[in-house]
Amino acid sequence: MANEQDTAQHADAGTYDFAEIEAKWLPVWDELEPFRAGRPGDTRPRKYVLDMFPYPSGDLHMGHAEAFGFGDISARYWRHQGFDVLHPIGWDSFGLPAENAAIKRGADPREWTYANIEQQKRSFRRYAPSFDWSRELHTSDPEYYKWNQWLFLKMYEKGIAYRKAGNVNWCPVDQTVLANEQVVDGHCERCGAVVTKKALTQWYFRVTDYADRLVDDLNQLEGKWPHKVLSMQRNWIGRSSGADVEFEIEGRDERVAVFTTRPDTLYGATFMVVAADSELAAELADGASEEVQRRFGDYLESVRAETDIERLATDKPKSGVFLERYAVNPLNGERLPIWASDYVLADYGHGAIMAVPAHDQRDLDFARAFDLPVRVVVDTNQPVTGVIPVIPLDEDGNPYLPDDLPPLDPASTGLALTGDGRLINSGPLDGLSKAKAIHRAVEVLAERGTGRAAKNYRLRDWLISRQRFWGTPIPIIHCAECGEVPVPEQDLPVRLPEAAGLDLSPKGASPLGAAEDWVNVACPNCGGAARRDSDTMDTFVDSSWYFLRYLNATDDARAFDPAEAERWAPVDQYVGGVEHAILHLMYARFVTKVLFDLGYLGFTEPFTSLLNQGMVLMDGSKMSKSKGNLVEFASELNQHGTDALRVTLAFAGPPEDDIDWADVSPVGSAKFLARAWRISGEVTSSPDVEWKGGDPALRRLTHRLLADAPGLAEAYKFNVIVARLMELVNATRKTIDQGPGAGDPAVREAAEVTAMILDLFAPYTAEDMWARLGYEPTIALVPWRKPDRALLVEESVTAILQVDGKVRDRLEVSPRVSAEELERLARESASVQRAIGDREVVNVIVRAPKLVNIATRG
Numbered sequence: 001m002a003n004e005q006d007t008a009q010h011a012d013a014g015t016y017d018f019a020e021i022e023a024k025w026l027p028v029w030d031e032l033e034p035f036r037a038g039r040p041g042d043t044r045p046r047k048y049v050l051d052m053f054p055y056p057s058g059d060l061h062m063g064h065a066e067a068f069g070f071g072d073i074s075a076r077y078w079r080h081q082g083f084d085v086l087h088p089i090g091w092d093s094f095g096l097p098a099e100n101a102a103i104k105r106g107a108d109p110r111e112w113t114y115a116n117i118e119q120q121k122r123s124f125r126r127y128a129p130s131f132d133w134s135r136e137l138h139t140s141d142p143e144y145y146k147w148n149q150w151l152f153l154k155m156y157e158k159g160i161a162y163r164k165a166g167n168v169n170w171c172p173v174d175q176t177v178l179a180n181e182q183v184v185d186g187h188c189e190r191c192g193a194v195v196t197k198k199a200l201t202q203w204y205f206r207v208t209d210y211a212d213r214l215v216d217d218l219n220q221l222e223g224k225w226p227h228k229v230l231s232m233q234r235n236w237i238g239r240s241s242g243a244d245v246e247f248e249i250e251g252r253d254e255r256v257a258v259f260t261t262r263p264d265t266l267y268g269a270t271f272m273v274v275a276a277d278s279e280l281a282a283e284l285a286d287g288a289s290e291e292v293q294r295r296f297g298d299y300l301e302s303v304r305a306e307t308d309i310e311r312l313a314t315d316k317p318k319s320g321v322f323l324e325r326y327a328v329n330p331l332n333g334e335r336l337p338i339w340a341s342d343y344v345l346a347d348y349g350h351g352a353i354m355a356v357p358a359h360d361q362r363d364l365d366f367a368r369a370f371d372l373p374v375r376v377v378v379d380t381n382q383p384v385t386g387v388i389p390v391i392p393l394d395e396d397g398n399p400y401l402p403d404d405l406p407p408l409d410p411a412s413t414g415l416a417l418t419g420d421g422r423l424i425n426s427g428p429l430d431g432l433s434k435a436k437a438i439h440r441a442v443e444v445l446a447e448r449g450t451g452r453a454a455k456n457y458r459l460r461d462w463l464i465s466r467q468r469f470w471g472t473p474i475p476i477i478h479c480a481e482c483g484e485v486p487v488p489e490q491d492l493p494v495r496l497p498e499a500a501g502l503d504l505s506p507k508g509a510s511p512l513g514a515a516e517d518w519v520n521v522a523c524p525n526c527g528g529a530a531r532r533d534s535d536t537m538d539t540f541v542d543s544s545w546y547f548l549r550y551l552n553a554t555d556d557a558r559a560f561d562p563a564e565a566e567r568w569a570p571v572d573q574y575v576g577g578v579e580h581a582i583l584h585l586m587y588a589r590f591v592t593k594v595l596f597d598l599g600y601l602g603f604t605e606p607f608t609s610l611l612n613q614g615m616v617l618m619d620g621s622k623m624s625k626s627k628g629n630l631v632e633f634a635s636e637l638n639q640h641g642t643d644a645l646r647v648t649l650a651f652a653g654p655p656e657d658d659i660d661w662a663d664v665s666p667v668g669s670a671k672f673l674a675r676a677w678r679i680s681g682e683v684t685s686s687p688d689v690e691w692k693g694g695d696p697a698l699r700r701l702t703h704r705l706l707a708d709a710p711g712l713a714e715a716y717k718f719n720v721i722v723a724r725l726m727e728l729v730n731a732t733r734k735t736i737d738q739g740p741g742a743g744d745p746a747v748r749e750a751a752e753v754t755a756m757i758l759d760l761f762a763p764y765t766a767e768d769m770w771a772r773l774g775y776e777p778t779i780a781l782v783p784w785r786k787p788d789r790a791l792l793v794e795e796s797v798t799a800i801l802q803v804d805g806k807v808r809d810r811l812e813v814s815p816r817v818s819a820e821e822l823e824r825l826a827r828e829s830a831s832v833q834r835a836i837g838d839r840e841v842v843n844v845i846v847r848a849p850k851l852v853n854i855a856t857r858g
């Protein structure tokens with residue numbers, strides 16, 4: 001690391017002043033616009049590098065600094081690799097937080113939002129990500145949200161957008177509905193309130209029609225998206241395979257279907273359970289005695305008061321009401337009593353289940369609570385090929401032979417048998433394994449016309465309407481005569497009215513409904529008096545396709561240009577927080593598939609590679625004002641400068657890991673930058689110097705970095721590149737001070753390569769170094785130098801192999817050979833083996849790369 005002495009010794013090289021350098025280069029970049037993508041005639045191959053766009057809730061914070069820093073490393077890297085890189089920026093500027101903040105401060109959400117955008121823009125400018133500013137967009141501009149409305153209408157035409165009444169998630173604090181995805185463990189994602197259910201008519205997008213594709217296409221992303229995100233997406237869609245089984249109900253014409261993943265256990269069904277809050281339960285209760293009707297009514301009321309967390313809690317005692325009705329098992333004709341309970345959910349599968357208490361824990365808990373029969377149909381003590389059964393021991397410690405073992409009894413142990421085994425008590429299924437029995441049961445059901453193979457999904461349709469002001473108005477007009485009438489495309493955008501005069505505070509109905517001048521319109525169809533739909537769209541609609549809008553952000557004739565999409569999209573590198581692992585990514589993937597089906601796109605996945613950065617913490621926890629551990633982006637920037645901040649973030653560790661700001665050293669980064677920068681001022685050789693004569697050791701280091709950095713950058717090992725740059729800078733310093741000196745061509749070469757690679761992390765310093773080395777701006781466009789293969793050949797060192805202190809062999813090895821590797825090589829040496837003979841090795845000392853000494857006895 002640099003020290004005071006360095007500064008003194010090399011005073012002729014100038015003093016590194018980040019503020020001066022920043023002020024010098026910003027205007028130059030503004031003038032030259034080196035980051036403008038897609039200029040006419042540009043024939044470079046293309047890359048699309050995208051950062052998840054920010055939400056303007058105040059100034060940028062350290063999390064932004066990190067995420068946008070990583071995105072910019074990628075963008076700059078590909079530019080040096082000779083690509084025309086599209087790296088745009090915009091704002092996700094609609095949404096509840098802006099509205100709530102506006103309500104709190106009595107301000108207009110519009111003014112509040114745009115003021116924050118301006119603030120963030122100013123900070124971005126200094127931070128200098130290589131954005132193409134000409135494509136800037138704000139989702140709250142009518143020029144943008146017009147196309148949300150267009151997208152909605154396209155989906156409406158196809159039946160993908162639709163309205164239905166149902167029980168929806170309701171946040172009592174924000175007074176608005178929430179999509180399932182916005183309910184986290186039963187709480188509102190935004191404000192943390194416990195989410196309740198409310199019966200409302202709402203707009204939905206039919207994501208469930210795309211469920212299979214949303215799962216299957218994840219295979220395309222394997223290895224390119226974080227594994228964790230892929231599995232979160234899979235779990236969220238929650239596809240399970242099994243069967244729909246139809247049961248006759250005594251005294252009812254229509255059969256009732258249940259979804260089961262275990263049709264093999266049909267002979268073990270001993271009762272049926274319907275969701276207490278389903279229509280079916282109400283209907284079945286209707287036919288029961290008055291006593292039962294009363295008990296059911298009371299029970300239903302208590303179930304409605306429960307949150308989903310309470311309902312699904314496994315540790316809570318089971319509750320339910322026997323409805324005095326019976327179903328008939330389609331395979332064995334058995335009568336099954338029907339119960340209503342809360343543990344079956346109304347909106348999953350068919351809202352009813354066949355209960356198999358011997359093999360399903362929830363059913364077993366229920367059966368034990370209400371004394372219902374338990375019948376084992378899969379003997380998990382009987383071995384099945386490929387499965388090693390757990391063999392218990394008898395009193396004498398001898399293993400039971402599996403054949404001797406009676407099936408375990410869940411009714412007394414309280415533990416359901418979920419494992420594999422042989423079917424028993426199951427007529428035609430007896431003797432089969434679980435997998436075979438599932439298959440056979442489905443065949444039998446199909447033959448009898450009382451069931452079929454089925455898939456089921458946890459995924460629900462996307463609820464997109466919100467009862468709030470600051471969002472995209474839904475382009476539908478409700479007419480008493482004509483019903484739902486889409487706003488004609490030429491009338492788009494449906495602009496938001498002014499906020500002034502409207503009461504924005506949450507009250508369960510959209511504030512837009514009170515904007516009389518706005519809401520009352522003539523029906524586009526019949527001309528009669530009609531009303532606009534007063535709901536606005538979930539802001540995840542805005543962000544589901546914004547990456548396409550960047551391609552021609554100012555085009556007012558269409559949402560995006562399919563030809564440009566063909567040219568640039570899908571996004572090659574997407575960078576953003578893992579908090580968007582489910583919601584945003586799922587919706588963007590869905591909308592991409594919709595646009596593909598509509599013929600606007602030629603691809604089905606929007607983001608080819610995904611990098612999720614970790615969080616920036618302080619003292620081990622998330623930064624927050626209230627905890628008093630907030631590190632302010634602006635003050636860090638003032639104190640250390642953009643480049644030191646960016647280098648610190650990149651150097652802190654793998655980008656996926658969290659960074660604790662307490663553990664890093666922006667001061668150290670600044671010293672490293674100053675050291676690199678000084679070297680560029682000391683170089684005395686001219687730009688046209690012949691490299692060949694330079695110090696070979698330094699040249700080797702330079703070329704090894706040129707060769708390794710691309711692989712490292714593409715594997716997101718940015719911290720390793722920074723470490724290697726530090727190593728190179730130190731070696732260059734040594735060559736100047738203790739070697740051939742500042743005039744050596746290798747010093748110039750190392751300084752130039754340092755500047756070029758440093759541009760990924762410290763663009764100001766790199767640009768200034770480039771100028772000091774005698775070049776014109778901008779360094780961002782300098783092509784990556786080809787490493788000289790001849791310099792990559794590893795030099796080798798001689799390792800001495802000793803046995804009991806006597807030299808027995810010599811080996812040429814890499815200077816970076818590991819101790820393990822060197823020991824292995826030594827033990828493989830024929831001379832060493834001869835020297836050891838049949839003596840016992842008692843100790844091995846390895847001093848890689850130079851020495852191995854093997855001590856023997858015997």
Ligand code: ANZ
Pocket residue numbers: 240259260261262265275343344345346347348349350351352353354355356358359360456
């Ligand atoms: C009989 C059975 C026997 C089941 C057995 C499981 C084990 P996943 O994997 O989550 O899809 N189920 C079906 N609909 C339900 C609902 N609306 N509410 C609560 N539970 C429901 O789970 C499917 C299994 O969950 C189904 O398979 C059903 O129980 C239950 F040994 O049917 B099973």
Ligand code: ZN
Pocket residue numbers: 479480481482483485523524525526527528530
């Ligand atoms: Zn009409």
